[in-house]
Amino acid sequence: xxxxxxxxxxxxxxxxxxxxxxxxxxxxxxxxxxxxxxxxxxxxxxxxxxxxxxxxxxxxxxxxxxxxxxxxxxxxxxxxxxxxxxxxxxxxxxxxxxxxxxxxxxxxxxxxxxxxxxxxxxxxxxxxxxxxxxxxxxxxxxxxxxxxxxxxxxxxxxxxxxxxxxxxxxxxxxxxxxxxxxxxxxxx
Amino acid sequence: xxxxxxxxxxxxxxxxxxxxxxxxxxxxxxxxxxxxxxxxxxxxxxxxxxxxxxxxxxxxxxxxxxxxxxxxxxxxxxxxxxxxxxxxxxxxxxxxxxxxxxxxxxxxxxxxxxxxxxxxxxxxxxxxxxxxxxxxxxxxxxxxxxxxxxxxxxxxxxxxxxxxxxxxxxxxxxxxxxxxxxxxxxxxxxxxxxxxxxxxxxxxxxxxxxxxxxxxxxxxxxxxxxxxxxxxxxxxxxxxxxxxxxxxxxxxxxxxxxxxxxxxxxxxxxxxxxxxxxxxxxxxxxxxxxxxxxxxxxxxxxxxxxxxxxxxxxxxxxxxxxxxxxxxxxxxxxxxxxxxxxxxxxxxx
Numbered sequence: 413x414x415x416x417x418x419x420x421x422x423x424x425x426x427x428x429x430x431x432x433x434x435x436x437x438x439x440x441x442x443x444x445x446x447x448x449x450x451x452x453x454x455x456x457x458x459x460x461x462x463x464x465x466x467x468x469x470x471x472x473x474x475x476x477x478x479x480x481x482x483x484x485x486x487x488x489x490x491x492x493x494x495x496x497x498x499x500x501x502x503x504x505x506x507x508x509x510x511x512x513x514x515x516x517x518x519x520x521x522x523x524x525x526x527x528x529x530x531x532x533x534x535x536x537x538x539x540x541x542x543x544x545x546x547x548x549x550x551x552x553x554x555x556x557x558x559x560x561x562x563x564x565x566x567x568x569x570x571x572x573x574x575x576x577x578x579x580x581x582x583x584x585x586x587x588x589x590x591x592x593x594x595x596x597x598x599x600x
Numbered sequence: 601x602x603x604x605x606x607x608x609x610x611x612x613x614x615x616x617x618x619x620x621x622x623x624x625x626x627x628x629x630x631x632x633x634x635x636x637x638x639x640x641x642x643x644x645x646x647x648x649x650x651x652x653x654x655x656x657x658x659x660x661x662x663x664x665x666x667x668x669x670x671x672x673x674x675x676x677x678x679x680x681x682x683x684x685x686x687x688x689x690x691x692x693x694x695x696x697x698x699x700x701x702x703x704x705x706x707x708x709x710x711x712x713x714x715x716x717x718x719x720x721x722x723x724x725x726x727x728x729x730x731x732x733x734x735x736x737x738x739x740x741x742x743x744x745x746x747x748x749x750x751x752x753x754x755x756x757x758x759x760x761x762x763x764x765x766x767x768x769x770x771x772x773x774x775x776x777x778x779x780x781x782x783x784x785x786x787x788x789x790x791x792x793x794x795x796x797x798x799x800x801x802x803x804x805x806x807x808x809x810x811x812x813x814x815x816x817x818x819x820x821x822x823x824x825x826x827x828x829x830x831x832x833x834x835x836x837x838x839x840x841x842x843x844x845x846x847x848x849x850x851x852x853x854x855x856x857x858x859x860x861x862x863x864x865x866x867x868x869x870x871x872x873x874x875x876x877x878x879x880x881x882x883x884x885x886x887x888x889x890x891x892x893x894x895x896x897x898x899x900x901x902x903x904x905x906x907x908x909x910x911x912x913x914x915x916x917x918x919x920x921x922x923x924x925x926x927x928x929x930x931x932x933x934x935x936x937x938x939x940x941x942x943x944x945x946x947x948x949x
Contacts, residue, residue: 443631447640449744449921454905454913457923523930524899526728526906534726541899543937550931561627569620576612 419585421481427474428586431467435509438463439561461516462529468513475506487580498570501563508560512553514538519549639748641928644921647751648703655705657940660929662716662732664707665699666838667895670849670887672721678881681809681856682801684910685723687881693722694884697897698788698841701734705940709837710829713779717793717815718902719884730906732922733793733815736782739868740775744921771869783823786832788841789850789886790821796868797904797922798859798914810859810914812872815852815884842889852884866915894942901930 420428438460445456486495520527521537522545528534539545575583632638648660655663672694678687686692700707701714716734723729741747746769753765766772785791793815802808833839844850858877864870892898905913905923913919933940 440627440630443627446924447630447632447638447642449639449641449644449924451913451917451920453924454920523901523934525901525903532909543899543934547931547935547937550935565620565623568623569616572612572616572619576615577609 418484418581419588419590420483421477424474424477424481424483425586425588427470427477431470431474431509434463434467434470435560435564438467439557439564442557458528461520461527462531464513464516465529465535467509471506471509471513475510478506484582484585487578487582490578490580490582501567501570504563505567508556508563512556512560515549515553515556519546519553522546522549639745641924644744644748644751644925645928645932647748647755650703651755654703654932656936657933657938658705659699659933660925661703662699662701662718663703663705664709664712665697665718665892665897666841667695667697667890667892667897668841668845668886668888669693669695669890669896670885672854672882672884674882675880677879678856679803681803681811681858681879681881682910683804684729684801684908685725685727686721686729686908687910695720695896695900696886697892697900697902698837700837706834708830708834710826710832710834715788715791715837717788717791718897718900719815720900720902720906721908723908727908728906729908729911730900730902730904731795731813732902732904732926733795733813735791735793736775736778736796737794738774738778738871739796739918740772741769742771742867742869744917746772747921771867774869783821784826784829785821786824786829786836786840787819787822787844788837789819789844790817792816793852795904797916797918798865798868799907799916799919800912800914801856802910802912810863810865811856812859813854813856816855818851818853838891845886845889850886852886854881854884855879856881866917868916868918893940901926903927 419425441456441460441463445453445460448456486498490498517527517535518539521539522542524537524541526534527537571583571586574580575587628634632640645660648654654660659665670693672686672692674687674690674692676687676689678684679689681687696717696719699716699718700709700712701716702712714734714736716732718732719730721729741750749765749769750772753761756762758764766776795813798810798812800808801811829836841850856879857872858879859865859872860876863872863876890896903923903926904919907913
């Protein structure tokens with residue numbers, strides 16, 4: 413059940429901030445690598461693939477943790493449209509964190525490219541070669557990446573709005589460094 | 601509840617706007633939107649396009665080609681250089697593509713000076729090695745940027761464009777000299793194919809060597825004149841290789857050339873001295889030719905950075921550039937598959 417804590421659990425906070433760094437790096441590497449022909453292209457693509465698989469694994473762990481521990485309730489006085497935006501944007505963030513690596517993996521598979529991550533670990537293809545699927549997945553990966561970045565900016569804007577304007581504790585629920593353990597010891 | 605109508609915190613809102621704006625600007629900068637001079641794969645691919653536009657559904661360069669399948673019989677000598685499974689003594693399946701270095705899928709064979717071969721070796725460990733080679737003994741220019749300049753100059757309306765280009769990139773004169781003097785042949789089977797780019801091979805003991813490789817034909821080279829070639833028809837190379845392989849498998853020896861310290865490993869426009877150590881590592885046998893439209897090579901991007909464990913890229917800047925540009929070409933042509941439809945029954949969409 414969702415505990416009535418003011419903070420996310422320490423595990424959730426650690427996962428959030430590690431993934432925040434990974435996802436921002438991922439999005440910047442993505443747009444950077446597809447716009448260069450310099451030798452760094454190969455290094456960027458290699459990092460992009462490995463980081464993508466790392467994000468997929470972290471996102472699945474995070475989803476399980478979220479389902480187990482829930483999230484602090486939003487402030488009672490938060491206007492309904494904002495509450496709705498908060499809920500929907502978090503569904504979208506989770507969906508993208510899980511879908512983007514899978515789309516990338518599927519896209520590489522549909523192009524019959526070997527998928528080598530972490531310096532030598534070869535992933536199996538998850539689709540057969542297909543021109544039409546490759547195009548569909550490539551377009552999805554490309555446009556969803558921009559949607560993802562826009563959503564990340566919106567998320568940061570909302571977090572800062574809570575921190576600087578509303579000062580309602582929502583920002584601190586994720587940003588606090590306290591080892592508040594209320595949430596990991598649900599009253600059962 | 602605070603009354604936001606009357607006490608809007610302009611300072612905080614402005615700070616948020618600045619942070620978000622800076623984030624968006626950094627992203628746009630990374631994507632190259634503020635850097636029109638950046639050489640992107642899109643620009644490079646666009647520069648290949650002939651005046652009438654690209655041949656949709658086809659590779660953006662080396663657009664005309666025909667598929668082959670066969671085997672690679674490794675003699676085991678390559679184990680000394682690389683731990684890649686393909687060098688262990690044994691026979692491995694290969695597929696590939698003979699091609700012409702032209703952006704037009706319908707070019708007359710006699711009009712294209714450079715011929716190429718793309719190849720994929722597969723080994724039982726699930727790894728593949730792809731290479732795309734050409735028959736010239738060295739590349740046109742020393743850097744990807746210069747190559748882009750060459751594409752622009754060759755399409756330029758300025759009559760002095762090529763002269764200006766050669767003045768700035770004198771190595772191109774060597775290539776022109778080769779193109780003018782090297783004999784033409786009447787068959788894909790009579791051509792050598794060279795990696796030109798250098799790569800690093802690592803053996804089981806971790807010892808590294810910088811290498812280039814070549815496929816040296818077994819077929820007797822019969823030089824023919826350019827005029828004679830023109831008389832043979834626009835597609836004679838594909839007809840000839842189809843008949844020739846149907847009559848008998850065709851062979852090439854895979855030769856790995858090892859650089860000495862100080863050789864120009866980063867510059868494919870510079871040949872290495874002829875006395876460099878050469879290791880014959882096995883024999884390519886081409887057994888079957890198939891048209892590209894429904895053939896097994898169609899789906900393959902012969903990206904030269906698709907390498908097995910035991911081979912990596914070197915300080916040569918071209919493989920990275922080729923990888924990025926080939927990927928763009930692949931993305932474009934697969935999206936245009938309807939413009940180059942497959943015809944076999946049960947063909948993939």
